[in-house]
Amino acid sequence: MNTAGLDPALMADLERETGELLSQLIQIDTSNPPGNETAVAELMAAWFRGHGLEGEVVGEPADRASFVLRLEGRQPGPTLLLLAHEDVVPADAAEWQVPPFSGLIRDGYVWGRGAVDIKNVVAANAVAVRRLAAAGAPFDGTVTYACTADEERALGGGIRWLIExxxxxxxxxxxxxxxxxxHIPCGDRRLFMLQSGEKGTAQFRLVVHGRSGHGAVPLRAGNAVVAAARVVEALAARELPVLVEESSRDLVELLVEDAELRRRLRDEAQARAALEDLAEREPKLADMIEPLYGFAFAPTIVRSNSASINVFPTEVVVSVDCRTPAGHDESEVEAEIRAALDGVDARWELEWVNVVRGNASAYPTPFSDAIRAVLQRHVSHAELGNTHCVGFTDSNWLRAALPGVVAYNFDPHVEECHADVIARAHNVDERILIRDVAFQAFFAEHVALELLGRRS
Ligand SMILES: [Zn+2]
Known part of the structure; x- marks a missing residue:
């Protein structure tokens, strides 16, 4: 047990309540596409109603609704939004040990798609809010519970619909x-990384033009496939600038043991070589840190418009995934593309596919102080660090819509470690230790009390 001083009877109750609710949530298949999240929104509305609390099932289209409930405290004050999404990524049952939408409870785990991403938090937050209400909402301000549609594909529903x-x-x-x-075990310390920001996306296509013709008569020039190969090669070879920023600072300081390597990782002039050294020694750690050091070109699809092996295409499209650090944007990406392809023998044009600017909230704040206080009070040897998400979550839309909001991505697992949990998200045999869901409920409740003025 990695926790300390928690009442065993309370934790047993939380395990029972969160485990049952999570199992029910998993049994509703909200694979996105198509989503069908309304069934989860209605389950949560009914669950809260059973505890005397009324929220709203809202959103469009009708089968893709969210559920929101606002719990007012004793006096006006700030609002804390406890957020998680209802949809999950699809699961191929043939590859799983158990049916992925069974919500099976076995060996102390709840099994199924969504168990760690993120129906666990849909359940944990609900139990936290129910308990706060039952205690008479003993805080100043508002605690809002929201489980929302359309996170995994982000087509404009869910939180974006609510904002609008x-x-x-x-x-x-x-x-x-x-x-x-x-948590990341590090000696006898347990490190918890909170994400105060996230990268943006600047995904693009390069449309490479060529001359058509019969494959039996080789083109001496203007073969779009050959030109596209040169484009891909040049993008891959480009040394992109390294950015040493706040988002990577705590990861380097807390997790890289070698002081000399730490120093080089903090120095922009030496960071690229230092990252390569780190990747040789500790590849998993390098995978966590390297994406925070800037953006990278990741070509993922190459498609020719020739329908036949004996016809030269007039176009080959190279699609490239590219993520931008918070506060940077696609103009820097475009400058790098142009520099990389300068002098390359190819006729191309650039099309943006998906551009969303990355953003970040302040850190530290009273909110991170509250999170740290609750962790350190209840988890042995806990330390909290700050980083950014290298993927994408709904926090981005909230930061963009609500200037000054402090949005953090953080759902602590205290018993199972980071490597185990990360390996299960979007993967086969997704499952969560019930003790960890129970702690997540405890944590959300106590962070609300800590932040909104009444100590837990
Ligand atoms: Zn998720």
């Missing part, structure tokens, strides 16, 4: 959202 159509429901000062937070 029902801002009254999601207006807030603080957001606790899904994200990192499974």
């Amino acid at each position: 159509h029902r801002p009254d429901l999601v207006r807030c000062d603080y957001v606790l959202n899904e994200g990192d937070g499974a």
